[in-house]
Amino acid sequence: MSYSPRILWVEDEPAARRLILGLGSDPAGAARMAGKMVRRLVHLKDVPCRSANILKQEMLALGGDAAVARGTVGCSIPVTDVILIGSLKKLRQLCVRLGDQPFGLPALATDLARLLSSLDAPPAVLLGRSCRLHLDRPRIMGVLNVTPDSFSDGGRFRSLDSALRQGAALAAEGADLIDIGGESTRPGAAAVSAEEELDRVLPIIEALRREVDTPLSIDTYKSSVARAAVAAGAEFVNDISGLQFDSAMARTVAESGAGLFVMHTRGSPETMQQDTRYPDLVGEVLASLESSLAQARAAGIGEEKLAIDPGIGFGKSLEGNLEILRRLREFHSLGRPVLLGTSRKGFIGKVLGQSAPGERLFGTLATVALGVERGAQIFRVHDVRPAREAALMAWAVLSGEHSEQD
Structure with a gap:
């Protein structure tokens, strides 16, 4: 007689309970045993x-x-x-x-x-200045760069009309957030003044706020830009420096009431790829993000307004970026939603032999699906509809849940 042995792979307690209940077990017994099945x-x-x-x-x-x-x-x-x-x-x-x-x-x-x-119990909601982003499914942050030199789409959306059209397109494709950036942070990019950055982003934020209901985020590490952008209608501040480049940023965000994404980087965009060696990459990134969160809390930013980003492509080698993706679950130990930004980035081009960022869609979608499997909740992408569909499909497979109308 064969009992058909097979391996079961159980990631969390809800999955363990479903398996046990599927045997016809008592629910109280399933609750007791589920914790034994998850290591x-x-x-x-x-x-x-x-x-x-x-x-x-x-x-x-x-x-x-x-x-x-x-x-x-x-x-x-x-x-x-x-x-x-x-x-x-x-x-x-x-x-x-x-x-x-x-x-x-x-x-x-x-x-x-x-x-x-x-x-x-991962975070179920992320609060902006006046909005609630529910994290019951993967959420998509669409990228809107209004710069002349961004690595992927620099110069395409510099005019008000073209930026408005692109913002409306991102919203129509299902973006849950639109992240507006007025300064390129690609490796080697030179800094711009706060005045120039404001000239680029404020007209877009003010106009787009009138055109779409999608919450807006300002991608900046300057407190003066963040303050003006939130006053103009941005709900979130996305700081690539994790509050390290501008000592007034944490206080500014706290006073504005905005939500905050803190990212890990090492060095400025001009210098960050000069040394990508780490004795303990994930340990150092986690420690840096934990410090950023502590700084934000000390300034008075509420817990439900905080999210983290491990900073794929920022001060990391190809091998480092791949390691972070493999070990993404470890970032849940910080207890905050994880934003993953892999879209069209150089490490994808290196793996697949694609020099042009526009060729990296399929590689990006692979990282999005993998990110869903490893528990990332928000995805910063240039191609909203493909990424949204990849994320929702991965989520449906993992959770057994779907919404035909969402």
């Missing part, structure tokens, strides 16, 4: 060896494990990184057991419980 790895940095040994012992007692550096057991090294290895159920049990332990481990238990909770 997680949790990285802890610079843990004192005495604490690391307790973590190791507790995880082994629970039937899990913890990876530590050689020398930890005998405390011949002062600190070690730790990787906790176990199911969601075991990690939650660890949080309870750490409550009675010394050496600051109860505080770790609180942080770990918060992390596990954020993975179970």
Whole structure:
């Protein structure tokens, strides 16, 4: 007799519950067992060896494990990184057991419980100045560059009429946001003055706000541009510097009430590709984004107004961009919506041998579908309709949900 064994791949608890209930199991039993089916790895940095040994012992007692550096057991090294290895159920049990332990481990238990909770319930909404962007499905941010030198469409939409037509087209194709940029941030691009940037973007924002209902975002790292753009009708500020280039940006966004996207980059657009080496790429990007979020919160920007962008193509090599895409799920540990911007970028051209940005649509759509699978919620693209269809199709496959009228 054959029992037809096969592998099951379960990413989260809702999927685990569906599988168990599909067997005809009791719902209460499904709720208890689902956490056992989903495994997680949790990285802890610079843990004192005495604490690391307790973590190791507790995880082994629970039937899990913890990876530590050689020398930890005998405390011949002062600190070690730790990787906790176990199911969601075991990690939650660890949080309870750490409550009675010394050496600051109860505080770790609180942080770990918060992390596990954020993975179970990703953000459901992103707030702008006066709008709510619901994240019940993938959302598309359409790119509207009003610059002479953007890498993909520089010069095409510099006039008011052409920019208005393009903005209306992006809205008609299903854009959930329109991101307006007046300064190219492609690798090697020279900076422009705030006055010139304002001359480019303000007439477009004011006119487009009257023509479409789609929320607008201003792509800038200058606080003076952000302030004027939000006053003219922008709902969000998209800062490629993650609040690092202008010390007044966080306060400006807080005072304006706008939503905020913080992105990771290293160096200015003029210099960012000169050194793309990282000892720990994802760790450094996460730490930088966490710092940007802390800065935003300290300035008074509400949690539901914040989103993150790992900065594909900004201070990263081809291999680095691919690594971020592979490990995109790790960015959910920050607890904020993830914006992914891969559209027509150079790393796609390098992989596929395409020198012209306009040839990179299919490569872009592959990254969009992969991004949906890895939990990104917002996608910044030039080609709205193809990206929207790719994202919604991937989402339907993953979630089993669809809307024929959406």
